[in-house]
Every structure is written in C-alpha cells, then in structure tokens.
Amino acid sequence: EQTLNQLLVEMDGFESNEGVVIIAATNRPDVLDPAILRPGRFDRRVMIPRPDLLGREAILGVHTRKVPLGPQVDLEVLARATPGMAGADLENLVNEAALIAARVDKSQVEMDDFETAREKVLMGAERRSLVMSEKDLRNTAFHEAGHALVTAKLKGEKDPLHKVTIIPRGRALGMTMQLPTEDRYAMTQTYAENQIAILMGGRIAEDMIFGEVTTGAGNDIERATDLARKMVCEWGMSEAMGPLSYGQKNGEVFLGRDFNQSSDYSQNTADKIDAEVRRIVHEQHEIARNILDEHRTILDKMAEALLTYETIDKSDIDTLLGGGDIERAKPEKKLKTREQLEEERSKKQN
Numbered sequence: 001e002q003t004l005n006q007l008l009v010e011m012d013g014f015e016s017n018e019g020v021v022i023i024a025a026t027n028r029p030d031v032l033d034p035a036i037l038r039p040g041r042f043d044r045r046v047m048i049p050r051p052d053l054l055g056r057e058a059i060l061g062v063h064t065r066k067v068p069l070g071p072q073v074d075l076e077v078l079a080r081a082t083p084g085m086a087g088a089d090l091e092n093l094v095n096e097a098a099l100i101a102a103r104v105d106k107s108q109v110e111m112d113d114f115e116t117a118r119e120k121v122l123m124g125a126e127r128r129s130l131v132m133s134e135k136d137l138r139n140t141a142f143h144e145a146g147h148a149l150v151t152a153k154l155k156g157e158k159d160p161l162h163k164v165t166i167i168p169r170g171r172a173l174g175m176t177m178q179l180p181t182e183d184r185y186a187m188t189q190t191y192a193e194n195q196i197a198i199l200m201g202g203r204i205a206e207d208m209i210f211g212e213v214t215t216g217a218g219n220d221i222e223r224a225t226d227l228a229r230k231m232v233c234e235w236g237m238s239e240a241m242g243p244l245s246y247g248q249k250n251g252e253v254f255l256g257r258d259f260n261q262s263s264d265y266s267q268n269t270a271d272k273i274d275a276e277v278r279r280i281v282h283e284q285h286e287i288a289r290n291i292l293d294e295h296r297t298i299l300d301k302m303a304e305a306l307l308t309y310e311t312i313d314k315s316d317i318d319t320l321l322g323g324g325d326i327e328r329a330k331p332e333k334k335l336k337t338r339e340q341l342e343e344e345r346s347k348k349q350n
C-alpha cells in the first residue's frame with residue numbers, strides 16, 4: 001500500500017502528454033484502493049489467467065532455452081500434458097526433469113525425464129520404500145482397477161486413461177491417471193457425472209471383491225460429493241433445484257478461491273439440496289457398479305496385471321479390454337510386501 005501511495009503521488013506529477021505508461025501487477029485486486037483504479041491512473045485492468053495450451057508451449061520454450069534437449073522432446077506434447085499449470089509450475093517441471101536426467105549422467109534431457117518429472121510434480125515422488133502388506137497391495141490393485149475399468153467403459157465425455165499404478169506416491173497408495181486431450185474450460189453435465197462414477201469405481205471394486213471397503217476411498221468420496229454439490233448449488237445441473245445459485249460466496253480474498261459460504265436459503269431448501277446431491281452420487285454409484293459387475297473378468301485380470309507389473313499403461317489397458325493378456329517380460333518386483341521383507345530377514349538370520 002505504501003508503494004502504491006507513493007506511486008500515486010508520483011503519477012500526479014505527469015502531464016497527460018508525456019506518454020508515460022505505468023504497468024503494475026497484483027494478485028490482490030480486491031484490496032486495491034478505489035482511488036488507484038480511477039480513470040487517468042490505473043484505468044485498464046487485464047486479467048491474466050493460467051496459460052492455455054499455446055501459452056504453456058511458449059513458456060516451456062522459454063524455460064528450456066538453456067537446457068540441452070533430446071531429439072524426441074516435443075514441447076507441444078508436454079504442454080498438452082500439463083493443463084492448469086502456471087508459469088512457475090512449468091519452470092519447476094523443467095528443473096525437475098533436468099535434475100532427473102543429471103542424476104543418471106545423461107547429457108541431454110529426454111522425454112521420459114519430463115514424464116517422470118511431471119508425475120513427481122503432480123503426484124509427489126514415488127514412495128517405493130513404503131512397505132505395504134500383501135492385503136493392502138491387493139486392495140489397492142482392485143481399487144485402482146475399479147477406477148480404470150469404469151473410466152474405460154463409461155459412455156460420453158471423459159478424459160481418456162493414461163496409466164494406472166499401485167506404486168504409492170505422496171499420500172496416495174495408488175493412482176489412476178487420465179490425460180485430458182484438450183484444456184477444459186467448462187465441464188458438461190455428462191463429464192461431471194462421469195467423473196463421479198469414476199471416483200466411485202475404486203470403492204465399489206473393493207466392496208465387490210473383499211466384501212468391505214477401506215479408508216483408501218475417503219478422498220474419492222469427498223471429491224465426488226463436492227462435485228455433486230457444485231452441480232446442484234452452482235451449475236444448475238439438477239432439474240429439481242433449477243438453474244439457481246444456492247449459497248452466496250462472499251469474501252473472495254484471493255482470485256479464484258472461494259472462502260466461507262453463507263447460506264441464503266431455508267432449511268427446507270437445504271434438505272432438498274442434500275437429497276439431490278445424494279441422488280446424483282447414488283445414480284453414478286449404480287452406473288459404476290453395473291459396469292464392474294458386467295466386466296468382472298476384466299476387473300480381475302486388470303488387478304492381477306497391476307500386482308504383476310505395478311504400472312500398466314494405455315496400450316496394456318487396451319489389450320486387457322480387448323480380452324487379451326499383456327505379453328511383456330515380467331519386471332523385477334520393486335514393491336516389497338511386509339511378508340517378503342520378513343521372510344528375507346529371517347533367511348539372513350539363519
């Protein structure tokens with residue numbers, strides 16, 4: 001504020017014919033003094049959102065200028081795979097990729113270094129040291145296979161599958177990755193509904209196979225509920241509630257982040273909203289369950305493939321969906337179960 005006040009004082013000294021243009025940037029437009037925004041001072045406002053596909057490609061171009069790149073590195077593909085990343089994220093991605101390449105003494109940064117870096121940035125580093133029990137691994141394999149199979153079989157708009165893994169990353173025990181084909185600025189209702197069904201898939205698979213669910217599905221449930229609530233309260237995607245906005249967002253302290261919501265509706269309306277949210281989630285839950293019931297053999301095969309290969313990619317998934325078997329050399333297991341570790345330890349002692 002002091003800077004701005006000083007600026008205002010200085011600016012008043014300019015004559016209108018001096019041809020001086022002053023540009024300033026802030027991420028707190030909400031706290032600016034109205035005096036600053038008056039005509040003749042800062043009277044044009046340009047919102048700079050996160051970069052789109054072309055923007056990301058250009059930004060990657062800037063940050064890779066001094067990085068020796070392998071011949072197959074395609075910045076457009078990278079830009080495509082990094083929707084929602086801001087300039088600083090992309091810079092970080094390039095740095096990570098360079099570090100990963102340097103660690104194995106490569107003279108050039110290659111595409112798979114970028115791929116590893118992207119996964120690390122998006123989902124945290126792999127935690128191969130995390131020791132899970134055989135049971136946890138099986139649970140995770142079926143959970144992720146559930147997400148993946150629902151993703152593959154759902155009709156209508158969705159992001160295609162990219163890869164599925166049971167190698168723990170960050171706080172997640174496994175991961176089903178979808179790769180958007182384009183930047184998504186608006187979600188259709190079908191897309192939102194499909195997303196909920198996909199989120200439900202993991203939990204349903206666990207329930208089908210083991211007859212009980214684990215806490216691993218907690219985050220999925222939270223995200224699905226959140227999405228359903230937004231469909232009802234913000235996007236007018238519930239016929240029963242109509243195209244109205246429920247719950248006024250006030251105090252937008254930061255751009256694009258909503259703070260506490262105050263309710264502007266009656267308890268009766270609140271009950272109806274809850275019922276609608278429940279209906280949407282339940283409907284998608286049923287759709288996901290039907291898919292998994294119908295394709296149970298593929299679900300089993302996919303989970304087994306995950307336990308064998310730990311990570312399966314799009315072509316593996318296509319093979320399984322086509323009723324085939326993955327035919328590639330079985331990799332050396334990197335994930336060790338608690339049982340295996342104990343066995344190794346007791347062998348050493350003998």
Ligand code: ZN
Nearest residue numbers: 202216217220
């Ligand atoms: Zn999940």
